[in-house]
Amino acid sequence: MSKSGFIAIVGRPNAGKSTLLNSVLGAKVSIVTPKAQTTRERVLGILTEKQGQIVFIDTPGIHRAKEGGINAFMVNEAREALESPTLVWYLVDPSSAPKHEAAVLELLAPSKAPVILLFTKSDVMMRAPQKAALERFQVDLKQALADKGIPLVESFRISARRNEGLKQLLALSWERMPEGPFYYPDEEQISDRPVRFFVAEKVREQLFLHLGQELPYSCAVEIESFEEPGGDKKLTRIEAVIHVERESQKGMVIGKGGQKIKEIGQAARAEIERFIEGPAFLGLRVKVLKDWTRNAEALKKMGYHLPEKGKNA
Ligand SMILES: Nc1nc2c(ncn2[C@@H]2O[C@H](COP(=O)(O)OP(=O)(O)OP(=O)(O)O)[C@@H](O)[C@H]2O)c(=O)[nH]1
Numbered sequence: 001m002s003k004s005g006f007i008a009i010v011g012r013p014n015a016g017k018s019t020l021l022n023s024v025l026g027a028k029v030s031i032v033t034p035k036a037q038t039t040r041e042r043v044l045g046i047l048t049e050k051q052g053q054i055v056f057i058d059t060p061g062i063h064r065a066k067e068g069g070i071n072a073f074m075v076n077e078a079r080e081a082l083e084s085p086t087l088v089w090y091l092v093d094p095s096s097a098p099k100h101e102a103a104v105l106e107l108l109a110p111s112k113a114p115v116i117l118l119f120t121k122s123d124v125m126m127r128a129p130q131k132a133a134l135e136r137f138q139v140d141l142k143q144a145l146a147d148k149g150i151p152l153v154e155s156f157r158i159s160a161r162r163n164e165g166l167k168q169l170l171a172l173s174w175e176r177m178p179e180g181p182f183y184y185p186d187e188e189q190i191s192d193r194p195v196r197f198f199v200a201e202k203v204r205e206q207l208f209l210h211l212g213q214e215l216p217y218s219c220a221v222e223i224e225s226f227e228e229p230g231g232d233k234k235l236t237r238i239e240a241v242i243h244v245e246r247e248s249q250k251g252m253v254i255g256k257g258g259q260k261i262k263e264i265g266q267a268a269r270a271e272i273e274r275f276i277e278g279p280a281f282l283g284l285r286v287k288v289l290k291d292w293t294r295n296a297e298a299l300k301k302m303g304y305h306l307p308e309k310g311k312n313a
């Protein structure tokens with residue numbers, strides 16, 4: 001019999017969730033940037049091995065969000081991922097402030113699924129006082145989990161960047177998987193999302209990497225058309241729109257003489273070509289969708305469905 005189950009990867013923004021998923025799968029399923037709140041929607045990563053299948057759910061970072069906007073949508077994505085996982089990987093960046101974990105603990109509490117608590121980025125050097133602080137952090141978090149009745153399987157440090165601790169993590173996780181079916185019978189499939197989603201994400205990743213502090217959070221990417229090569233057409237032809245919230249942001253994304261958008265387009269196209277394993281044309285336009293991050297209708301248009309009232313963080 002094969003084993004299978006779902007693992008929700010949760011934690012604060014920037015904890016290293018998407019990096020860990022990509023390292024475990026050996027493929028770049030989720031976008032990663034140094035900015036917090038990069039991941040905006042749940043993404044599945046599927047690991048199929050001889051013994052069975054683990055379906056990972058990468059989630060947006062959990063934080064205190066105002067009702068009715070994109071941040072509430074993001075936190076709800078994490079909440080839904082926690083509805084019935086087999087196991088939870090709870091990631092904590094040791095350098096973040098312990099008080100911010102309260103929001104994560106609150107969301108974890110109702111699930112009651114067993115948790116593996118992981119302190120990430122173990123490759124980052126620490127001095128003695130930081131090491132001592134981390135030990136206290138670990139003790140406190142274990143206590144907080146116990147207080148909330150959340151079963152803890154194990155707690156240790158990992159580095160997704162250097163593959164440290166990942167073998168142990170996977171071995172422990174397989175142990176916890178019950179007998180079950182392959183949810184995704186195609187062994188080659190590594191995610192549940194269509195190519196269009198990944199293409200939009202590659203553009204979003206470059207917006208995070210090329211634009212100043214707050215601007216990427218005002219951007220949403222919509223794929224208007226996606227034509228696969230065929231006949232005498234050798235390129236995959238993609239037309240995408242970058243939606244910003246205000247007129248003044250349009251110029252900032254385009255840049256002087258169109259320089260900024262050119263850089264973004266070139267970098268995104270390179271990533272897309274790597275992903276689809278073939279040449280691509282990427283056409284980018286910038287449009288204003290007024291206050292889309294705060295407007296239910298506009299959010300819906302971008303594919304971000306808000307939680308029902310009263311379910312917000
Ligand atoms: N040094 C080091 N940096 C890491 C490691 N894992 C992740 N990072 C960095 O931490 C930053 C955030 O990583 P992400 O994987 O995007 O974090 P996340 O938890 O998915 O963040 P959100 O999607 O914003 O919630 C990036 O700059 C990563 O390169 C690690 O093992 N070591």
Ligand SMILES: [Mg+2]
Pocket residue numbers: 017018019030031032038039059060061
């Ligand atoms: Mg992420």
